[in-house]
Amino acid sequence: MVRTNNHLVIMAGGVGSRFWPMSTAERPKQFIDVLGCGKTLLQLTVERFGQLIAPENIWVVTNQKYMDIVREQLPEMPVQNILCEPCRRNTAPCIAYVSWRIKAKDPKANIVVTPSDHIVMNVQEFQRVINNCMEFTSNSDAIVTLGMKPTRPETGYGYIQGDLSASSLRNKSIFRVESFREKPDLETAQKYIKKNNYFWNAGIFIWNVSTIVNAFRIYQPKIAKIFEGMLPVYGTPEEQEVINEKFPQCENISVDYAIMEKAEEIFVCPADFGWSDLGTWGSLQTQSKRDLYGNACIGDNISLFETHNCIIHATQEKKVVVQGLDGYIVAENDNTLLICKLSEEQCIKQFSGEEK
Numbered sequence: 001m002v003r004t005n006n007h008l009v010i011m012a013g014g015v016g017s018r019f020w021p022m023s024t025a026e027r028p029k030q031f032i033d034v035l036g037c038g039k040t041l042l043q044l045t046v047e048r049f050g051q052l053i054a055p056e057n058i059w060v061v062t063n064q065k066y067m068d069i070v071r072e073q074l075p076e077m078p079v080q081n082i083l084c085e086p087c088r089r090n091t092a093p094c095i096a097y098v099s100w101r102i103k104a105k106d107p108k109a110n111i112v113v114t115p116s117d118h119i120v121m122n123v124q125e126f127q128r129v130i131n132n133c134m135e136f137t138s139n140s141d142a143i144v145t146l147g148m149k150p151t152r153p154e155t156g157y158g159y160i161q162g163d164l165s166a167s168s169l170r171n172k173s174i175f176r177v178e179s180f181r182e183k184p185d186l187e188t189a190q191k192y193i194k195k196n197n198y199f200w201n202a203g204i205f206i207w208n209v210s211t212i213v214n215a216f217r218i219y220q221p222k223i224a225k226i227f228e229g230m231l232p233v234y235g236t237p238e239e240q241e242v243i244n245e246k247f248p249q250c251e252n253i254s255v256d257y258a259i260m261e262k263a264e265e266i267f268v269c270p271a272d273f274g275w276s277d278l279g280t281w282g283s284l285q286t287q288s289k290r291d292l293y294g295n296a297c298i299g300d301n302i303s304l305f306e307t308h309n310c311i312i313h314a315t316q317e318k319k320v321v322v323q324g325l326d327g328y329i330v331a332e333n334d335n336t337l338l339i340c341k342l343s344e345e346q347c348i349k350q351f352s353g354e355e356k
Helices: 041-048 064-073 089-105 122-138 187-191 209-219 221-228 238-249 255-260 281-287 342-352
Strands: 006-011 058-063 080-087 108-113 143-148 159-167 177-183 196-209 266-272 296-298 302-304 311-313 320-323 328-333 338-341
Touching: 006 041, 006 089, 006 281, 041 064, 041 122, 058 089, 064 080, 064 342, 080 089, 080 238, 080 281, 089 108, 089 209, 089 221, 089 238, 089 255, 089 338, 108 122, 108 209, 108 320, 122 196, 143 209, 143 255, 143 302, 159 266, 196 255, 221 238, 255 296, 281 296, 281 311, 281 342, 296 342, 320 328, 328 342, 338 342
Parallel strands: 006 058, 006 108, 058 080, 143 266, 296 311, 302 320, 311 328
Antiparallel strands: 108 196, 143 196, 159 177, 159 196, 177 266, 328 338
């Protein structure tokens, strides 16, 4: 159900090129068709919120160099809703900027913040969870984060420890957060999944605009002062010029460190809707449909023989034949071919130019 005060913020400024050669620093993974479905991850993100958020209330925060790509992929989006960061300053300044910008337009806004490069397999369940959380935050000072029910001892995600004995009085499916945990080693991750109150931190947040603005005022007053001082220029032709001057003054800090680990009214909503942040080729293989031999093929012209546990991504009009491989990545894009062991895909960084 679309409510006029519901807003969506999509963070789309990342420069990761982990899906090289498909993704590069010039066109990161959020702007490519990773799944071979004809839509980019950014477009899929907007699509799954379609029944919850009116188009005029969708905001994208990105780097200036990606502005044209966002406009190309989301032509229906009002251009004034694409906010451009002049430099990278992590998620806290990004969220602060768009929060004050939205508050200037809609002081009663209820906001969901999401990355642009994740996938969701069960969209209907996702929409139910988001709607449930937005109803909870619309008339409270609570901050809600989604906690994904873990399916394996994953060391690549941070974890949220929930207090399942302390659900909200207003919503029995939302619980107080006991603590946030850093990405664990394998032994610690194995301990987490044996318990029922540890969840993957998906980096999806829900709050009303007054709550998050006040949280910045209390816990990050320097950042708050910068964006509070810009109130006269929001929505004017001068906004970008002032942002270019002021944004680099912000501390480089994540919203987890800046707000989430400090605020008191923090809740987690456990969820299970087939989520992945698609951080690696291995995660794409796990989320894709596989044949009887464990192979995931994305592309229409791929033939496999005596091949097992591979991910093959070749969506351009070339015939690809693979024989005798086990546990490999095979990816082709724009005359570049990658063949790499899945177990050693961290080596891709040295070829892709991805920033560490």
